[in-house]
Amino acid sequence: MSGVDTLIVGSGVAAAAVAKRLLDYNSSASILMLEAGQRVKMQDAAIWQDYLVTGKLPYTKYYDRAFPERDQPGENVNAGQTSVTLNGARVFTYGGSTIHWGGWSFRLKPEDFKLAENTGRGIDWPFAYEDFERYYGLAEHYLGVSGDSADRTVDRSTPYPFPAFPHTLEDQPMLAALKSLGLSFSHLPIARRGVSEQPSRHAPCQTTGTCKYCPFGARFSANNYIDDMLQWGHYPNLQIRLGAVVQQLIMSDKDTVAGVEYLDTSDGSLKRVSAARMIIAAGAIESAKLLKRSRNAFWPNGVGNGHDLVGRHIVTHPYFIFQGLQKSSNSKKLQPEMNFPTLVCRHFDSVAEQAAGKFILINPPGSPKVDLVRLMQRGIGRSEIDKAVEGPATFEIHGMVEVFGEWTNLIDNHPIPNFMGMPQTLVDYSEEPGFTAQMAKIQSVVSEIFAAMDTTLSGKPSISWRADHAACTVRMHTTPEKGVVNENLRVHNVKNLFVCSNGVFPNLGAVNPTLTLTGLAMRLGDYLS
Amino acid sequence: MFQVQTIAKHPLSDSAPELSTELFESMWALFASIGSYWGTMTNASLHRTQLLNFMANRIKLDPLYLEYYATAAKVVKDLTEKLGAGAYQELFTNTVAGTETPPQTPMGIARQRVSNEFVSLQLALGGFMAFGAVNYPGFICGPNIPGAVPPYRTGAVR
Numbered sequence: 001m002s003g004v005d006t007l008i009v010g011s012g013v014a015a016a017a018v019a020k021r022l023l024d025y026n027s028s029a030s031i032l033m034l035e036a037g038q039r040v041k042m043q044d045a046a047i048w049q050d051y052l053v054t055g056k057l058p059y060t061k062y063y064d065r066a067f068p069e070r071d072q073p074g075e076n077v078n079a080g081q082t083s084v085t086l087n088g089a090r091v092f093t094y095g096g097s098t099i100h101w102g103g104w105s106f107r108l109k110p111e112d113f114k115l116a117e118n119t120g121r122g123i124d125w126p127f128a129y130e131d132f133e134r135y136y137g138l139a140e141h142y143l144g145v146s147g148d149s150a151d152r153t154v155d156r157s158t159p160y161p162f163p164a165f166p167h168t169l170e171d172q173p174m175l176a177a178l179k180s181l182g183l184s185f186s187h188l189p190i191a192r193r194g195v196s197e198q199p200s201r202h203a204p205c206q207t208t209g210t211c212k213y214c215p216f217g218a219r220f221s222a223n224n225y226i227d228d229m230l231q232w233g234h235y236p237n238l239q240i241r242l243g244a245v246v247q248q249l250i251m252s253d254k255d256t257v258a259g260v261e262y263l264d265t266s267d268g269s270l271k272r273v274s275a276a277r278m279i280i281a282a283g284a285i286e287s288a289k290l291l292k293r294s295r296n297a298f299w300p301n302g303v304g305n306g307h308d309l310v311g312r313h314i315v316t317h318p319y320f321i322f323q324g325l326q327k328s329s330n331s332k333k334l335q336p337e338m339n340f341p342t343l344v345c346r347h348f349d350s351v352a353e354q355a356a357g358k359f360i361l362i363n364p365p366g367s368p369k370v371d372l373v374r375l376m377q378r379g380i381g382r383s384e385i386d387k388a389v390e391g392p393a394t395f396e397i398h399g400m401v402e403v404f405g406e407w408t409n410l411i412d413n414h415p416i417p418n419f420m421g422m423p424q425t426l427v428d429y430s431e432e433p434g435f436t437a438q439m440a441k442i443q444s445v446v447s448e449i450f451a452a453m454d455t456t457l458s459g460k461p462s463i464s465w466r467a468d469h470a471a472c473t474v475r476m477h478t479t480p481e482k483g484v485v486n487e488n489l490r491v492h493n494v495k496n497l498f499v500c501s502n503g504v505f506p507n508l509g510a511v512n513p514t515l516t517l518t519g520l521a522m523r524l525g526d527y528l529s
Numbered sequence: 530m531f532q533v534q535t536i537a538k539h540p541l542s543d544s545a546p547e548l549s550t551e552l553f554e555s556m557w558a559l560f561a562s563i564g565s566y567w568g569t570m571t572n573a574s575l576h577r578t579q580l581l582n583f584m585a586n587r588i589k590l591d592p593l594y595l596e597y598y599a600t601a602a603k604v605v606k607d608l609t610e611k612l613g614a615g616a617y618q619e620l621f622t623n624t625v626a627g628t629e630t631p632p633q634t635p636m637g638i639a640r641q642r643v644s645n646e647f648v649s650l651q652l653a654l655g656g657f658m659a660f661g662a663v664n665y666p667g668f669i670c671g672p673n674i675p676g677a678v679p680p681y682r683t684g685a686v687r
Contacts, residue, residue: 012672031615035672045582045586046586046587046589046590047590049583049586049587049650050586050590052586052649052650052653052666052667053646053649053650054646066619077627146673163673163675165673165679166673166679166683167681167683167684168681168682168684169681169682169683170686171684172684194672194673194674195672195673195674204670204672205671206669206680207584207670207671207672207673207680207681208666208667208668208669208670209662209664209665209666209667209668210667215669279556332661333660333661335660335661335662336665336666337662337663337664337665337681337682338664338681339666370660372652372657372660373648373649373652376563376567376648377623377627377645377648377649378627379621379623379624379627381567382566382568385567385660386660389661404564525644528648
């Protein structure tokens with residue numbers, strides 16, 4: 001069994017950030033990343049143009065298959081009352097889900113670290129926002145976030161590396177409505193690089209609006225950054241092995257992990273690699289599944305699962321979309337000019353809403369909906385298109401709401417392997433009864449905003465429970481009775497095994513988790529160094 | 530270092546014949562006609578190289594595109610013989626050609642695999658500006674530089 005100092009399972013943002021931090025301290029550090037997926041060609045003109053004209057993305061074939069239906073085999077099992085969709089939520093590739101993420105890079109608020117103290121629900125983080133704040137700054141610089149350094153929505157000690165993108169003209173109706181209603185708003189911090197005096201091998205955003213496949217690599221994607229380390233970093237002992245599907249952890253005794261067994265998809269063989277320490281950075285779902293299926297004499301219910309917590313308390317963000325029809329005309333010919341939002345309202349991401357579920361509201365870049373391509377491809381004439389552009393428009397307001405972990409909600413391994421060679425996923429999730437009431441409140445807020453936009457709310461929102469922000473499956477707590485990992489992300493009672501994924505979050509808050517995860521990865525790198 | 534990964538390659542990639550000048554000129558005329566029909570691009574000649582690059586990339590990704598382009602050229606030729614100056618309008622607006630799924634007839638292929646893709650390309654190359662915007666998905670408008678004019682409409686005085 002060959003060996004390395006640090007073995008990292010996964011190659012997404014957590015893996016990339018913790019590896020970078022370790023290498024910053026010791027450029028000769030021996031690090032091996034095992035990635036189940038393969039490389040997707042990036043920044044390729046032909047692939048980009050294919051996306052431009054057909055909407056096809058080169059990595060969707062690495063999405064989870066849809067749940068089985070009649071006449072459609074599918075993969076994975078949805079066992080709960082709420083369908084938490086996996087298809088489209090994550091990508092099994094080199095670079096992980098950052099290959100398709102939106103780049104929204106919010107900080108949690110101080111009260112998010114005190115959920116139990118403030119509301120009596122769940123558990124608190126084992127440290128306070130103030131203790132973690134500097135890692136948010138480091139993470140913003142690592143991801144290349146453009147944001148408003150004067151924004152006091154959350155206290156900060158360091159500026160963003162790049163200035164905020166100005167609010168778009170399409171933002172103006174919602175922005176004016178928020179102002180008139182006295183609701184706070186800000187620039188949406190986003191991981192798209194700007195222009196800097198500091199030289200970088202990563203290009204600035206050219207506002208091209210094809211962010212799901214950026215032709216320049218301006219939106220953070222972990223594979224680009226790992227490539228950068230491999231090609232230019234002078235890190236002689238950094239390696240990555242693709243097509244390596246980790247099957248189980250190998251324990252030498254109860255408190256020591258010795259290595260892993262993985263399926264080498266290039267030849268179908270099972271191989272082993274040993275490591276002095278291991279970091280599981282395989283996302284909230286796969287990290288928990290790997291721990292749980294690693295059953296042995298020391299850990300009969302899975303490594304770290306002595307208290308039946310691994311895989312439990314799973315949450316994600318319900319993502320809602322409200323639509324409204326403009327009463328007057330679209331005289332300014334508002335139409336999608338960007339592919340990422342620049343306006344966010346965190347007014348209800350507040351202590352006052354914490355017990356019921358904090359939420360944020362976004363003005364999406366596709367609002368109002370004007371689809372020139374579709375109109376022209378249907379053969380509609382110019383005068384009719386002009387009327388469509390200037391006529392009453394359909395506006396949208398999107399958002400996310402925090403929901404809370406319940407012990408009964410869980411993910412687990414399903415014995416049948418998926419197309420990647422790892423066990424399929426069983427999701428058992430049922431939304432709590434209070435969710436409907438909180439959505440009704442959100443609808444009343446959105447209705448007021450639409451009214452101030454001279455727009456009529458069309459009705460109830462569409463709500464997606466897709467597992468993009470799956471979290472809390474291996475929660476962090478100082479005691480093994482309440483958490484799977486401790487405050488340093490080490491699995492309780494295993495001295496050399498760490499988890500770095502959204503799974504360690506005690507709770508999710510109302511915002512995207514990636515910036516927080518990146519900060520945790522950098523903090524872990526410091527701890528291990 | 531990476532382990533070696535096999536790169537998928539279409540078996541026809543090496544043997545696909547190159548785009549002929551005659552075929553490109555036919556497609557160029559189609560592309561330019563999109564601009565004149567919808568008023569989205571009065572002078573498309575600035576984008577000849579980009580169209581050629583686009584077509585070459587489509588063929589590289591899927592060699593069948595050479596056949597699609599040849600089919601479209603034949604369709605345009607036949608329509609011109611039949612309808613004269615109304616040929617392109619018929620191609621752009623024929624309802625059956627635009628909706629058959631999947632496109633199987635020469636007209637359907639010319640519309641959906643060629644003409645409609647050129648519509649997308651032309652809008653992204655600047656055709657969208659005819660409808661009042663400054664930026665558009667696929668248009669390389671430039672970075673956000675403090676103090677400079679933003680690369681999209683903001684509501685601020687430009």
